[in-house]
Amino acid sequence: MGEVGFAPAVRAAVVTAWGAPLDIREIAAPRPGPGEVLARIRVSGVCHSDVHQWKGDWPAERALMESFGIRVLGHEGVGTVEAVGPGVSRFTVGDRVGVPWMNYWCGGCEVCLTGYSQWCAKAQTTSVTVNGTFAELASVSERAAVSVPAGIPDDEAAPLMCAGVTAYGAVRRLVSELRIPPGKIVAVVGAAGGLGHYAVQIAQALGYRVAGIDVGENRVRFVRELGAEWAWDAGEAEEAIAAVGGADASIVFTPKLAGYELAFKLTRLVGGVVAVGIPDPAEGPLPITPAALISRGTRIVPANVGVTHEFEELFRLYRAGRVKSHLARRGTLTDLSGILQDMADAKYVARAVVSV
Ligand SMILES: [Zn+2]
Ligand SMILES: [Zn+2]
Structure with missing residues (x-):
């Protein structure tokens, strides 16, 4: 897929200092590399990990964010495939797609092959080593991208990407x-x-x-x-x-x-x-x-997040009406700092989502 039509910049909620209000500004648009899917995010869930990363109080994640230059949080994105990189076959432009915490795993090491790819040493994580979903565009490897079925609205699907x-x-x-x-x-x-x-x-x-x-x-x-x-x-x-x-x-x-x-x-x-x-x-x-x-x-x-088959099993339960997302807060990127602070203070139950 060529580069024609790429937005040169996208709106994002950017971490400028640990725990400071997020800055809503334009950043360079990510581009899908080989085997990657670029998602236009419509809704992103807000996770407790976002609070810790925002405040910089997890030393390992903080160090990774600094060394990878990551400034955009969020790892519960749902949207539409905007573009695909070379070699992608499972997704095409316009497909519905989810961007979860696990952004990539190798699929070939002993850890991956025994069913524990969350612990793959080559794994990449959304919002830690790859910019996250509090932005209009986010990239994810084809392997880790989630095919979100019809019948689950965006705002209910987003929190399934990590919390669910x-x-x-x-x-x-x-x-x-x-x-x-x-x-x-x-x-x-x-x-x-x-x-x-x-x-x-x-x-x-x-x-x-x-x-x-x-x-x-x-x-x-x-x-x-x-x-x-x-x-x-x-x-x-x-x-x-x-x-x-x-x-x-x-x-x-x-x-x-x-x-x-x-x-x-x-x-x-x-x-x-x-x-x-x-x-x-x-x-x-x-x-x-x-x-x-x-x-x-x-x-x-x-237990550490989940991968492809677990999403499919969860979606089946969801579509059978056995599981529901309870959304206590809704907002936009500009509301994020307040939502993160309220989550830090345990001011609401269940989940919050923002439209992007
Ligand atoms: Zn999370
Ligand atoms: Zn691996």
Whole structure:
């Protein structure tokens, strides 16, 4: 595909200093290299990772953003293919496409070939090593680009690109890694948040008995409305779960060590803990000693976004009406700084989206 017709500049929300209001300005338009798809973004979801990256409080991501010169956040983009680079066959101009967190993985290394491409050493990530989706155009490798089916509106599809698929991947690990079958009790820690609210619905849809846990009356009420069998405040969760024999597994979405501390208390012997939320590294390591780990037989499994087949499975659940995106905030690029700050302050439940 030639370069004729490329917009020379695109509007974007640009990070100029860590934690400072985003600057809405024009940046050079990205161009699709070999094997890449260029997406014209219509809607982008806002993720908790955006808050951490915006504030610069994840050292590894901050260093990568600096070394790759990345200034545009956002990794939940949905739009239309604007152009394709040489060698692209799965997408053509005009197709609906999603741009997720995973922007590229090699597909040929041992990690990729054993089904863990999220951990590919050659992976590229949207908004960390490739400019993100808070811009009119964003590029993604054909391999990582998501084919978004009809029947899911843009604003509901966008948060599935990270929050939805991450929640799906975390719930899926109950079966794929932990061998905990449907029917068992799963505690979702941080159940009212962007990821947690999907996990509650997905785990219920797959037949688990869900105890959704969050902090404060409003958030607990929202968890109950999502259809969780039990909805508890974090302060009452330990006693309440003991009354039903403990959780067979806990999934931690809360990006605080306190969430992990609670999960280890809620989980019964030989149970599983799925780690999703990423506390500030300054909070320190996981709050469990090797002695406790071994004596309780606790199995800890990390979950990290999702890839192609997980999107397809999630879309099927969505189209069957078993999962819904709850959008608490909507805005445009100019509203982003306020939305990010409100997310940092936990001022809304579920998810926010911006039109681009
Ligand atoms: Zn995310
Ligand atoms: Zn690889």
